[in-house]
Amino acid sequence: MKSITHVAQAGTVESSDILINLAPAQPQSGIQIELATPTPKQYGAQIRELIRQTLTAHGIADAVVQATDKGALDYTIKARLITAIERACAPEGGN
Amino acid sequence: MINKVGRLIPDTLPGYAEVRPYSGPFAFQPSGRMAGARLRAQNPAANKVLASLEQAIDATGLKDGMTISFHHHFRNGDFVLNRVVETIARKGIKGLTLAPSSLNDINDAILPHIESGVVTAIETSGARGKLGKTISAGKLARPAIIRSHGGRARAIECGELKIDVAFIGAPCCDKAGNINGVDGPSACGSMGYAMVDAAYADKVVAITDHLVPHPAFPISIPQTQVDFVVELDSIGDPAGIASGALRISRNPRELLIAEYAAAVIEHSGYFNEGYSLQLGSGGASLAAAQFIREKMKARNIQGSFGVGGVTAPFVDMLNEGLFSVLFDTQDFDLPSIESLKNNPRHLEMSASYYANPHSGGPIVNNLDVVILSATEVDVDFNVNVITDSNGIIMGASGGHSDTAAGAKLAIVVAPLLRGRLPMVLDRVNTIVTPGETVDVIITERGLAVNPKRTDLLDRLKDTRLPVLDIRELQDIAYKMSGKPESVETSDEVVAVIEYRDGSIIDVVRKPL
Incomplete structure (x- = not known):
């Protein structure tokens, strides 16, 4: 299992992008997602699920995710999240 | 009932004597006669120019429950609608139907007068910003009626939209009420939407910031349709009325x-x-x-x-x-x-x-x-x-x-x-x-x-x-x-x- 060692972010708040902020969480606390999106009713559940799946696929079980969505498509969300994971798990000062 | 485009329409709707479901673009054949303004007469010695908006509103006989109209050519530079509604509110008149040809963001300023019951119904082409949200939240006494530009003209001419008082922002106006939109500091160009209101409203008030010697020229709305003229310092913000030549998109x-x-x-x-x-x-x-x-x-x-x-x-x-x-x-x-x-x-x-x-x-x-x-x-x-x-x-x-x-x-x-x-x-x-x-x-x-x-x-x-x-x-x-x-x-x-x-x-x- 990978774990998040420090706060990191990726993405922007430009139209069609998403800003992901990843922070460490207590072991066993699970994945907590705070999502701000212009389309909560239409895509809120899908975006949360994608974030959860992507984190799990990268071996992360505990995290605090703040996602500020500006209408991003799935591949954008995934790309930003993976970058944030790499930054959050890398040694401080790296990447 | 389900209409021809598959939408569920209530059998009765406030504001409608009879709910007619859509049944095709040219399915409906109208009957009857056109509506019209109440007959009036003007003495040659009479003076239409009044000293204030307050006086003009009094002179029209505006009462609770009536319908007032405006035109939206001033777009986001419009001072007229907000100012008139504000003035009416101060007089304590309530329960008005607001029937402008459209509404813009700038008209969010009238929201307090919806909350306080001065305006309780809206019939228009559309709304944006907070006004759109207010209508969508059901804050009016009856559902707003959304009409196309042609539909609004039809409703006025057949009497379905009966305007008691039309307030017309007049970029160029003379003392007898001849109006055009091409001159003056608040020039907006065509007066196309206001023309219908002027022709069919019982009372018509021209509100201008450019009072010119009689006769104004050209004449888009004639003096025969105008009852009162009021001069204000400014009826619009030119920057909000018209843009410079728009750039062609690079998107x-x-x-x-x-x-x-x-x-x-x-x-x-x-x-x-x-x-x-x-x-x-x-x-x-x-x-x-x-x-x-x-x-x-x-x-x-x-x-x-x-x-x-x-x-x-x-x-x-x-x-x-x-x-x-x-x-x-x-x-x-x-x-x-x-x-x-x-x-x-x-x-x-x-x-x-x-x-x-x-x-x-x-x-x-x-x-x-x-x-x-x-x-x-x-x-x-x-x-x-x-x-x-x-x-x-x-x-x-x-x-x-x-x-x-x-x-x-x-x-x-x-x-x-x-x-x-x-x-x-x-x-x-x-x-x-x-x-x-x-x-x-x-x-x-x-x-x-x-x-x-x-x-x-x-x-x-x-x-x-x-x-x-x-x-x-x-x-x-x-x-x-x-x-x-x-x-x-x-x-x-x-x-x-x-x-x-x-x-x-x-x-x-x-x-x-």
């Missing part, structure tokens, strides 16, 4: 849509000597004007007339002789206002001449081609321009359904996705324009032809244009965005969408 997506639109027109069979054209004021529409202009020059085609909502690109085409005449209900920029003032081939027209379906025939009936924008479209070619994807009112019906019904070729342009939201849906949130009057939908990923237009399909299939089935377009969008969950609404009707003939094409229900 590659809009440019691609515009290129497709111009190519569809070129190959449609309607691109012939003497054809007629209306363009919307959206980015893709304006960009299309450039491409159409080049094609007209290249093929040496002269059009008969253009219709607007006039913008500078259309004025350029008039000046170059690419169109013989421009018909104008509203101007969006300074070059258009100048052109209306100086070019005798640039003609001002009323909203009724533009689009009233229950008349001897509005100019939209003679249109060959119109390019319209859309908020959403659906696989049945229905178009929404009034509510956003959350079901909140944030747009206007305008001339959309009027021109789509009248024109031989109605082209709707929209991006395939806005942010993550697909714009080709199974069902649009709200139908303003029925799919049976829409011929082609153009996106940056391809275009779809209404299957009933087999003639158009035949003409376009041998071109290099990316002609797809509407379902294929939807699939492309859904593959990128995922299928959106539908937005739940309550049963409470907050707005009624009238088709141009007065039938009910849809209702807006309060979002949950």
